[in-house]
Amino acid sequence: xxxxxxxxxxxxxxxxxxxxxxxxxxxxxxxxxxxxxxxxxxxxxxxxxxxxxxxxxxxxxxxxxxxxxxxxxxxxxxxxxxxxxxxxxxxxxxxxxxxxxxxxxxxxxxxxxxxxxxxxxxxxxxxxxxxxxxxxxxxxxxxxxxxxxxxxxxxxxxxxxxxxxxxxxxxxxxxxxxxxxxxxxxxxxxxxxxxxxxxxxxxxxxxxxxxxxxxxxxxxxxxxxxxxxxxxxxxxxxxxxxxxxxxxxxxxxxxxxxxxxxxxxxxxxxxxxxxxxxxxxxxxxxxxxxxxxxxxxxxxxxxxxxxxxxxxxxxxxxxxxxxxxxxxxxxxxxxxxxxxxxxxxxxxxxxxxx
Amino acid sequence: xxxxxxxxxxxxxxxxxxxxxxxxxxxxxxxxxxxxxxxxxxxxxxxxxxxxxxxxxxxxxxxxxxxxxxxxxxxxxxxxxxxxxxxxxxxxxxxxxxxxxxxxxxxxxxxxxxxxxxxxxxxxxxxxxxxxxxxxxxxxxxxxxxxxxxxxxxxxxxxxxxxxxxxxxxxxxxxxxxxxxxxxxxxxxxxxxxxxxxxxxxxxxxxxxxxxxxxxxxxxxxxxxxxxxxxxxxxxxxxxxxxxxxxxxxxxxxxxxxxxxxxxxxxxxxxxxxxxxxxxxxxxxxxxxxxxxxxxxxxxxxxxxxxxxxxxxxxxxxxxxxxxxxxxxxxxxxxxxxxxxxxxxxxxxxxxxx
Numbered sequence: 001x002x003x004x005x006x007x008x009x010x011x012x013x014x015x016x017x018x019x020x021x022x023x024x025x026x027x028x029x030x031x032x033x034x035x036x037x038x039x040x041x042x043x044x045x046x047x048x049x050x051x052x053x054x055x056x057x058x059x060x061x062x063x064x065x066x067x068x069x070x071x072x073x074x075x076x077x078x079x080x081x082x083x084x085x086x087x088x089x090x091x092x093x094x095x096x097x098x099x100x101x102x103x104x105x106x107x108x109x110x111x112x113x114x115x116x117x118x119x120x121x122x123x124x125x126x127x128x129x130x131x132x133x134x135x136x137x138x139x140x141x142x143x144x145x146x147x148x149x150x151x152x153x154x155x156x157x158x159x160x161x162x163x164x165x166x167x168x169x170x171x172x173x174x175x176x177x178x179x180x181x182x183x184x185x186x187x188x189x190x191x192x193x194x195x196x197x198x199x200x201x202x203x204x205x206x207x208x209x210x211x212x213x214x215x216x217x218x219x220x221x222x223x224x225x226x227x228x229x230x231x232x233x234x235x236x237x238x239x240x241x242x243x244x245x246x247x248x249x250x251x252x253x254x255x256x257x258x259x260x261x262x263x264x265x266x267x268x269x270x271x272x273x274x275x276x277x278x279x280x281x282x283x284x285x286x287x288x289x290x291x292x293x294x295x296x297x298x299x300x301x302x303x304x305x306x307x308x309x310x311x312x313x314x315x316x317x318x319x320x321x322x323x324x325x326x327x328x329x330x331x332x333x334x335x336x337x338x339x340x341x342x343x344x345x346x347x348x349x350x351x352x353x354x
Numbered sequence: 355x356x357x358x359x360x361x362x363x364x365x366x367x368x369x370x371x372x373x374x375x376x377x378x379x380x381x382x383x384x385x386x387x388x389x390x391x392x393x394x395x396x397x398x399x400x401x402x403x404x405x406x407x408x409x410x411x412x413x414x415x416x417x418x419x420x421x422x423x424x425x426x427x428x429x430x431x432x433x434x435x436x437x438x439x440x441x442x443x444x445x446x447x448x449x450x451x452x453x454x455x456x457x458x459x460x461x462x463x464x465x466x467x468x469x470x471x472x473x474x475x476x477x478x479x480x481x482x483x484x485x486x487x488x489x490x491x492x493x494x495x496x497x498x499x500x501x502x503x504x505x506x507x508x509x510x511x512x513x514x515x516x517x518x519x520x521x522x523x524x525x526x527x528x529x530x531x532x533x534x535x536x537x538x539x540x541x542x543x544x545x546x547x548x549x550x551x552x553x554x555x556x557x558x559x560x561x562x563x564x565x566x567x568x569x570x571x572x573x574x575x576x577x578x579x580x581x582x583x584x585x586x587x588x589x590x591x592x593x594x595x596x597x598x599x600x601x602x603x604x605x606x607x608x609x610x611x612x613x614x615x616x617x618x619x620x621x622x623x624x625x626x627x628x629x630x631x632x633x634x635x636x637x638x639x640x641x642x643x644x645x646x647x648x649x650x651x652x653x654x655x656x657x658x659x660x661x662x663x664x665x666x667x668x669x670x671x672x673x674x675x676x677x678x679x680x681x682x683x684x685x686x687x688x689x690x691x692x693x694x695x696x697x698x699x700x701x702x703x704x705x706x707x708x
């Protein structure tokens with residue numbers, strides 16, 4: 001599995017040196033997340049404190065349930081983007097801390113509601129909150145975190161930031177509804193799929209990045225550059241996520257492989273394998289994803305069809321395309337260590353195995 | 355049923371004249387909702403237009419699902435409170451229209467999530483959205499309406515209003531979680547119950563009322579007076595709601611009578627009947643509400659126990675207490691037609707049959 005990552009270089013002449021070069025690149029990008037973490041380490045610790053503080057409530061179940069998910073080893077990618085963007089824009093104040101926590105709260109609220117909608121039992125290798133405390137509590141604690149995010153933004157006092165994050169929240173909800181409508185529909189086009197992931201995932205990445213230049217009061221062009229970076233990174237991230245749902249292993253991804261398949265979600269690997277497949281194979285996809293009539297060997301058959309049509313490799317190819325756009329969006333920023341971590345993060349998101 | 359409404363005057367000497375007087379009072383208060391509607395008629399029509407406009411989305415399911423609930427003949431009590439409060443405070447601008455729509459959106463989002471949490475099939479005499487479109491869509495469209503409310507508030511541009519409504523939203527979510535925790539627990543005290551309804555219902559009534567004086571830039575004392583009015587009215591309203599769940603008839607209330615009983619919700623009629631009951635009767639409440647082991651005649655038995663201990667009558671008595679506080683809170687406002695509709699509305703909320 002995960003061979004697709006190297007496969008774009010399959011026509012290279014000098015194979016050995018290419019492989020060595022790729023290994024080096026690989027090693028660097030695997031570290032990209034850690035490098036960004038190092039860059040914002042101090043801020044990120046403060047964000048984690050602020051998250052713990054703001055999720056408190058006189059109703060004990062709220063911090064219990066929220067904490068279960070928040071403390072479960074998420075990458076904190078979105079708040080990190082806010083912190084790193086603020087830093088790259090030369091911001092020297094404190095506001096990025098609370099606002100990064102807001103971004104994580106909105107993300108967490110979305111995950112809680114997502115897991116209810118998908119009836120998921122496992123996330124990040126642990127039982128989901130809905131599996132432990134029930135759907136009802138997950139819906140309501142999601143609502144609480146969402147409200148709390150807005151309370152904290154109001155305390156921050158910037159209508160610009162409130163505008164960015166309330167817009168992102170509405171777009172996310174639209175994207176989630178769109179996803180619901182494409183589920184079990186093998187006729188879903190790649191465009192429709194892109195529309196879903198742009199809304200449900202990329203909108204928050206874009207907003208998280210934009211907050212940095214906004215609080216640093218940088219020119220509109222920098223806001224738009226970072227927003228574009230975030231949006232394209234988000235699309236690449238989700239493409240790889242959807243690939244990993246077929247290509248990863250339980251222990252690494254920390255969620256059940258094949259979840260999307262079992263739920264009949266139509267992601268790009270399915271769309272490509274379906275569109276490139278024979279009538280017989282399409283009947284397989286209809287049975288398994290539309291009628292949800294699945295047996296034990298079907299997931300293996302699905303993956304083999306995806307391999308037959310290079311659907312997983314090409315999903316990563318598509319991710320590279322958005323990754324390239326993300327990198328180019330940052331062209332207007334001068335070369336510096338913060339910018340380099342943003343560039344490397346793109347490669348990390350594409351080459352990651354979890 | 356609904357006899358409890360007259361029963362507080364059961365010790366009156368001159369019975370006939372008292373009944374005539376009560377009938378006249380009754381006729382006036384039944385009209386109180388219409389009178390407030392008349393007072394804000396023009397504004398309310400505009401609010402309804404703005405609601406339709408703002409719930410639009412390129413994802414058609416969103417206005418479909420939201421419209422199902424929004425158009426289902428709710429009383430529009432909360433947005434009306436915002437409109438009438440703005441008017442009583444002499445506000446002459448336009449902002450009350452959008453903000454009243456925000457209040458209704460937050461309320462609608464809460465109802466959508468409530469019905470998912472309660473697995474309700476019927477509201478206002480129609481199938482619930484979750485019964486028609488499924489829990490998933492209801493959760494997500496609720497999220498959308500909630501986000502949309504914040505988008506509209508941001509457009510309005512007042513951090514004060516954003517503060518009021520984000521605080522109310524967080525408190526509502528806390529209240530809903532608290533309610534979840536008291537469900538099936540017959541040991542729930544009246545205090546704990548009051549805590550739940552103060553948060554889940556009264557907080558939005560209070561916020562809806564407070565917005566009026568805030569946008570009219572009235573002194574803090576008037577804000578607090580209207581907030582207190584709203585809070586106490588909300589408590590009274592919910593007490594009567596919980597009474598009606600045992601005392602009303604399907605056709606009038608527009609939701610299934612006995613819903614609370616079937617779900618094992620611990621409301622004041624139950625708390626009073628339980629605390630005033632015998633050990634045998636308490637075993638009945640344990641079986642039906644904690645173990646949810648219910649047969650066809652149990653709802654009738656429950657109502658008869660409530661009547662035995664005047665639990666429904668006394669729930670209305672408690673509502674009168676909060677209603678009196680609501681009225682007194684308005685003492686600082688001069689007597690005028692707008693104020694009179696606020697006062698009459700209290701009686702309507704207590705004497706209503708639906």
